[in-house]
Each structure stands twice: as C-alpha cells, then as structure tokens.
Amino acid sequence: MISKEENKQPQLYGLVLAGGKSMRMGHDKGIIKWHGIEQRYYMADLLKSVCANVIISCRPEQQNEIDPKYQVIPDSVTGAGPMTGIMSAFKAHTDVAWLVTACDLPLLDAATLQYLIENRAPNGIATTFESPFDSLPEPLITIWEPAGYDILSFLANDVTCPRKVLIRNSGQVKMLKPPDPDALMNANTPEDAEKVKLIIHSISKPL
Numbered sequence: 001m002i003s004k005e006e007n008k009q010p011q012l013y014g015l016v017l018a019g020g021k022s023m024r025m026g027h028d029k030g031i032i033k034w035h036g037i038e039q040r041y042y043m044a045d046l047l048k049s050v051c052a053n054v055i056i057s058c059r060p061e062q063q064n065e066i067d068p069k070y071q072v073i074p075d076s077v078t079g080a081g082p083m084t085g086i087m088s089a090f091k092a093h094t095d096v097a098w099l100v101t102a103c104d105l106p107l108l109d110a111a112t113l114q115y116l117i118e119n120r121a122p123n124g125i126a127t128t129f130e131s132p133f134d135s136l137p138e139p140l141i142t143i144w145e146p147a148g149y150d151i152l153s154f155l156a157n158d159v160t161c162p163r164k165v166l167i168r169n170s171g172q173v174k175m176l177k178p179p180d181p182d183a184l185m186n187a188n189t190p191e192d193a194e195k196v197k198l199i200i201h202s203i204s205k206p207l
Contacts, residue, residue: 009122010097010146014047014054016040017085017140018103019062019075029187034106034200043103044070050113051099055092057085082140083152083162090149097122102140104187107199112183116143121174125151128166128173132181137166137173141184147172 018030018040030040037045040056047054056066060074076088082102089098099116101108120127125148131138139162144152151169152162166173178184187193 009120010095011052012050012117012143013089013093013096013098014044014051015073015085015089015098015100016043016047016054016056016103017082017100018043018056019059019085030103032106032187032193034187039106040103041067041070043101043105043108046108046110046113047099047101049110050117052096055089057089083165086144086162087149087152090144090146090152094149095146097146098144100140100142100144102186105141105184106187107185108141108183109180112141112178112180115179116141116176119174119176124172124174125169126166126173128175129178129184130175132178132184137163137170137175138184139163139166142166 031038033039035042044054044056053071055071055073057073057075058066063072063074066072073085073088073092075084076091086098086100089100097120099113101113116127116129120143122145124145126139126142126144128137128139128142130136142162148165152165166175182199185192185195185199187195
C-alpha cells in the first residue's frame with residue numbers, strides 16, 4: 001500500500017542522456033549494442049521498469065535518428081554538456097522529478113536503479129550515488145527533484161557541470177553507496193569498451 005508521504009512525492013520520469021558527441025570513444029556511444037540493441041534504447045527500456053515515463057535526450061540534429069516508438073526531448077539550450085539535457089527536460093516538464101542516466105553505462109541494472117528510488121529523498125534537490133572511482137557524487141545516475149531545477153537555472157550561467165551543483169549544494173543532496181560499484185562504470189573510451197566487453201562476457205558465460 002502506498003503511504004500518504006509517498007503520494008506527495010513528485011512523479012518520477014526517466015531521462016537517458018544521449019546527446020553527447022562521444023569524442024573520446026570516436027563514435028556514438030548511444031548506438032553501441034552491448035546487449036543486442038542500441039544502448040540508448042536499452043537504457044530507456046531499463047528506466048521504463050521503474051519510471052512513469054521515459055524520454056531520450058539528444059541534440060536537435062539527432063532527433064530524426066531516434067526510433068519513433070521512443071519519446072525524445074531535443075536540447076533547448078547549448079554549450080552546457082550533460083546539464084543541457086537535464087535543463088531541457090525540466091523545461092519540458094517542470095513538476096516532475098527526473099531519474100537521469102547517461103547512455104554510456106552498459107553495466108547499470110534494474111536493482112541499482114531500484115535501490116536509488118527506494119532511498120530517494122524527495123525533500124532535497126537530488127539523490128545520487130557516491131562514485132566508487134573518486135568518492136564524488138555521480139550526477140548522471142541521479143534523481144533530480146523539481147527543487148533542483150531552480151538551483152540548476154540559477155547556476156547555469158557560470159556552472160555547466162552538474163557534479164559541481166551537487167557538491168555546492170551537498171546539504172540538500174542525499175548520497176548513497178552503490179550496492180554494486182561496477183554498475184556505475186562509464187564506457188567513454190575504446191579501452192573502457194574492452195573492459196566492459198570482458199565483464200559482460202564473464203557475466204553471461206555459463207558456469
């Protein structure tokens with residue numbers, strides 16, 4: 001049974017950030033088929049299992065490339081990196097919370113997302129994970145609450161890094177230890193991709 005407190009929480013939408021130019025990888029990370037389908041669609045399908053609605057964020061010139069069965073929000077602001085997609089999503093739906101994920105997280109799983117949601121702090125600006133690689137907040141696997149939009153908007157002119165937003169406003173951010181640190185691994189470079197291939201192969205390999 002859903003409690004009255006849970007009913008007060010803003011509805012949770014999912015956002016897949018797929019508008020990066022993938023310069024370090026050398027080709028679009030969103031179309032890599034780690035799990036048999038393009039990663040941007042794999043992530044969207046994963047978020048559908050825990051979110052009321054899921055949208056893929058992309059650059060305007062990518063919009064016609066996205067399968068029409070997936071909802072898209074093209075970037076409405078420019079020059080702000082990942083914050084571009086987050087800000088564009090909030091502009092489209094200001095009254096919901098956004099579970100934001102980057103598309104370059106091939107090991108992210110439903111259990112990790114569910115853990116984030118179960119430990120959500122809707123009265124703050126965000127609920128995030130502590131990165132196992134540098135112990136800083138991981139902004140691209142984060143639930144951003146509607147209250148976070150005002151702060152993002154206020155800082156947008158001089159801060160284009162969502163991680164810095166979380167650090168500057170740590171008193172309003174709940175940070176969790178990830179239950180599976182590997183789930184937060186980014187695949188940004190060809191070297192990262194080789195590591196991911198080995199991990200996925202080891203997981204899928206019969207005992």
